Amino acid sequence: MKVIVIGGIAGGPSFATRFRRLNEQNEIIILERGEHISIASCALPYYLGGVITDRDSLIERTPAVLKQKNNIDVRVNNEVTAIDPGRHVVSVKDLNSGQQYEEDYDKLVLATGARPVLPPIDGIESATNVFTLRSLADGDRIKDYLQTASPKQVTILGAGAAGVELSENFRRLGLSVTLIDQADKVMLPYDQELTGFLQDELVKNGVEVKLGETIDSVEDSGRELHLSDGNVLNTDMLLVVTGVTPNSEVAERAGIELSTDGHIVVNGQFETSESDIYAIGDVIETTSRITGLPIPSLLSSAANRQGHLLADILNGEPLHYPGFTGVSVAKVFNLTASMVGYSEETLQAAGVTNYASLFVTPFDHAYFYPNAKRLNIKLLYEPDTGKILGGQFVGENGVDKRSGELSTAIAGGLTIDELPGVELPYSPPFSAPRDPLNMAGYVGINQRQQANQTVKYSDLTEPERWDGTFLDIHEEGKPASGKIDSDLAIPLTELRDRLKEIPIDHTVYILYRKGLGPYNASRILAGNGYDVKIVTE
Numbered sequence: 001m002k003v004i005v006i007g008g009i010a011g012g013p014s015f016a017t018r019f020r021r022l023n024e025q026n027e028i029i030i031l032e033r034g035e036h037i038s039i040a041s042c043a044l045p046y047y048l049g050g051v052i053t054d055r056d057s058l059i060e061r062t063p064a065v066l067k068q069k070n071n072i073d074v075r076v077n078n079e080v081t082a083i084d085p086g087r088h089v090v091s092v093k094d095l096n097s098g099q100q101y102e103e104d105y106d107k108l109v110l111a112t113g114a115r116p117v118l119p120p121i122d123g124i125e126s127a128t129n130v131f132t133l134r135s136l137a138d139g140d141r142i143k144d145y146l147q148t149a150s151p152k153q154v155t156i157l158g159a160g161a162a163g164v165e166l167s168e169n170f171r172r173l174g175l176s177v178t179l180i181d182q183a184d185k186v187m188l189p190y191d192q193e194l195t196g197f198l199q200d201e202l203v204k205n206g207v208e209v210k211l212g213e214t215i216d217s218v219e220d221s222g223r224e225l226h227l228s229d230g231n232v233l234n235t236d237m238l239l240v241v242t243g244v245t246p247n248s249e250v251a252e253r254a255g256i257e258l259s260t261d262g263h264i265v266v267n268g269q270f271e272t273s274e275s276d277i278y279a280i281g282d283v284i285e286t287t288s289r290i291t292g293l294p295i296p297s298l299l300s301s302a303a304n305r306q307g308h309l310l311a312d313i314l315n316g317e318p319l320h321y322p323g324f325t326g327v328s329v330a331k332v333f334n335l336t337a338s339m340v341g342y343s344e345e346t347l348q349a350a351g352v353t354n355y356a357s358l359f360v361t362p363f364d365h366a367y368f369y370p371n372a373k374r375l376n377i378k379l380l381y382e383p384d385t386g387k388i389l390g391g392q393f394v395g396e397n398g399v400d401k402r403s404g405e406l407s408t409a410i411a412g413g414l415t416i417d418e419l420p421g422v423e424l425p426y427s428p429p430f431s432a433p434r435d436p437l438n439m440a441g442y443v444g445i446n447q448r449q450q451a452n453q454t455v456k457y458s459d460l461t462e463p464e465r466w467d468g469t470f471l472d473i474h475e476e477g478k479p480a481s482g483k484i485d486s487d488l489a490i491p492l493t494e495l496r497d498r499l500k501e502i503p504i505d506h507t508v509y510i511l512y513r514k515g516l517g518p519y520n521a522s523r524i525l526a527g528n529g530y531d532v533k534i535v536t537e
Helices: 011-022 041-048 063-070 136-149 161-172 192-204 249-253 300-314 344-349 399-411 416-421 436-448 462-467 496-501 517-527
Strands: 002-006 027-032 073-076 078-084 089-094 100-104 107-110 114-116 153-157 176-181 207-211 215-219 224-227 232-234 237-240 244-246 277-279 284-287 294-296 327-332 335-341 356-360 376-381 388-395 469-472 508-510 532-535
Touching: 002 011, 011 027, 011 063, 011 300, 027 078, 041 136, 041 161, 063 073, 078 249, 136 237, 153 161, 161 176, 161 192, 161 207, 161 327, 192 207, 192 327, 192 335, 192 376, 192 388, 327 399, 335 399, 344 388, 356 436, 376 436, 388 399, 399 436, 416 436, 508 517, 517 532
Parallel strands: 002 027, 002 107, 027 073, 107 277, 153 176, 153 237, 176 207, 469 508, 508 532
Antiparallel strands: 078 089, 089 100, 114 244, 215 224, 224 232, 284 294, 327 335, 335 388, 356 376, 376 388
């Protein structure tokens, strides 16, 4: 069997090396239009910031290594310009020599990935100080500019994970950083309850954050940015990280079915609409492991696993891709943010309305062990079945551990009710007798049993806000939680003795949202005849 792989960054090499280990006789060719293969592109912000100093360490494999160790024919600077599914032939252009040639195949794997998008901003394409970051070549250009132009002021357009990571690394170099996004929060698609912590961390570390704005035009060779609010921002350098688009043009020309946003549609065995042509990685639209809805799989970790699985499938194993969960993590100075599955924002975008949410802030390890910090957790689930739809985590320690555990629970089909029964390791430096994920499960059970009710402040009507009593239960000497003004402030430890101060003919909304305090307060009030809800903001 002769297999051609188009694309050599993540999924392509993963497929090719696994397929070689399964069968020594197959002919395997990787065609990559770039200069390098197997690039750790997610590490590029840390290379630019000097955290990673060895450039060569970002190149996990070279063509020579794959030829020597795996007998794989890797051709860099070779671009596939056309696919003929009927003839089982690809047309290739050698970008070094200009030579054009054809290669036949028995099986074809498309691992063409995605590329950055420059938004349609007047003057941006002619500016000399505008950069995108996706490839090692992009990183080299930025590194060279940092060394030769010595910029002092850097502007980053796009406050997603890449923009936030770049902000931190440029601040590490001592540069002034302005982060701009047209959304009203950083780190889309995280929900507002979590993004506030991340924005505060950025500002605390010297990043100027401009939200609800974008750049209308670029002038003076990129050094003058005209913003949508009418202001002008002077900058030495502009990084654009506003998103990516799939490299699916060659597939489209071959008549392969694409989604409405240009991703290659595949089934559970990565088959495209054309026989003997498969696709993996950032270029595909697959299905969600959680909802079964169509979804792109824009993570290099997913591309690597898909490549491994496809090799097994083409070797005859009766396997199917279970779907894309979507588990991401990002460093934001001293905080870590991680997401599993859906947020409220992505659920709503997908048309899913049957969900409930919970928000808890347990300590990341035993409170009596030094340096215990609050871990902010938001989970989403189906209220009728308890099926887990997603989770978001922000904190200083133990974030990736809990998000990984939640992803495992989702893969195992556990419901929110079953999280308290998950046995997780305990020792005071690492966790609590009831792990934060266990605690989130208990809250979910209480919500489903209506032992306590939660509500978002934004979901309250004006009459409900005027008629309700907003109660702050934080103890004296402790900082208040949240940003909503209270009508009453009664510490939890005094609540039973001061019930007469709280009108019983109005709904009581508890504002303080750390630890078990809100739940305990709600049970005290409910047990005394009050209609009570916990505000999650």
